[in-house]
Amino acid sequence: MKYRRMPIEEESPEQLGYDKIRYNLTESSVRDRSLRDLGIEVADMLLFYGDHAGHPGFREQLAAQSGAGVTVDDVLVTAGAAQALFIIATSLLDKGDHLVVVRPNYATNIETPRAIEADISFLDLTFEESWRIDPDKLMALVTPATKYVSITLPHNPTGVTMAEADLRSIVGRVEAAGCRLLVDETYREMAAGALLPVAATLSERAVSVSSLSKTYGIPGIRTGWLVCRDRELMGTFLAAKEQIGICGSVVDEEIAARAFAQRDVWLPEIKGFIAQQRRAVADWIAGEELMEWVEPQGGVVCFPRIKPDVPVDVDEFYRVLNDVHGAYVGPGHWFEQSRRHMRVGYGWPLPDELAGGLAAISHAVRAALTL
Ligand SMILES: Cc1ncc(COP(=O)(O)O)c(C=O)c1O
Secondary structure: OOOOOOHHHHOOHHHHOHHHOOEEOOOOOOOOOOHHHHOOOOOOOOOOOOOOOOOHHHHHHHHHHHOOOOOHHHEEEEOHHHHHHHHHHHHHOOOOOEEEEEEOOOOHHHHHHHHOOOEEEEEEOOOOOOOOOOHHHHHHOOOOOEEEEEEEOOOOOOOOOOOHHHHHHHHHHHHHHOOEEEEEOOOHHHEOOOOOOOHHHOOOOEEEEEEOOOOOOOHHHOOEEEEOOOHHHHHHHHHHHHHHHOOOOHHHHHHHHHHHOOHHHHHHHHHHHHHHHHHHHHHHHHOOOOEEOOOOOEOOEEOOEEOOOOOEOHHHHHHHHHHHOOEEOEEHHHHOOOOOEEEEEOOOOOHHHHHHHHHHHHHHHHHOEOO
């Protein structure tokens, strides 16, 4: 493995220091919650080694919400979706092995295969094509040697998603090709429209990954999961998890189980808030002649850009944004894209903070014009 730090982590708000940020538009989750918000008391929790596959009650809940055909044995709890992605990549790939990944993407989906020195074919999504994943273009990159195809739905950093028919078509073609499909579903429950099925319910060749970090605003308990109905592969995933850390934190998993049990109350509230915040960004962009976007269809991030014909000093833009306004976004280079693009997270800031951050972007673009 050849590890290197990713800009998205090195320059993340928690590494920079939350106290230095006035308008935080970098987050890709809803606002963080406390144990008190959740009504959870931990004083009597016994600190034993937990079930290696994860808290059984939590896995049962996850299996039940995943949909038809998923049982508790098809669910592995992991330290965040990030660990699930690591387990999958290191289980399926050796140096030189081929995979197909969409780009831009959440950085780990690209960086772990790179650290393994795998042979990556990218499907480069574009603003001009509305960041759409075209199933034909994606599957044209598959060769007989391909180990897996990796997509993220809804997508990070654009918030774009896919029609269910396209997902089913990709699943069918992956099966025919004899490779596997990884679907990073971390934002699945935050779709603006109908929820896509959990990909693992569609095929034994599909692996779904998700997490409590984004939708539920509890990334600090580092709890995610993967779902897969291929029992042999699940054995490999469990072996990987055991070598990384034997089992997960029993405290984290107990909190996760109790938090997830409240989701019927939380989800409508969260989705209502996100919809309201998304409208605020849509209103801003409609009145902002120097910027454009592809409207997101899910999640809590979007990926607007400074219009191509606007002459701007991009470094000056970020300097003014960060140093003058104390406003932060996810700059394009976090996603291997031009820095004229920026990821704007609209689910974490409160309405006033979002409005202040968007106004700061408008001001910083004008301050950096090179006319
Ligand atoms: C698409 C996607 N997958 C996975 C993760 C990792 O999340 P976590 O490890 O906190 O569950 C993130 C975090 O930003 C993400 O955006």
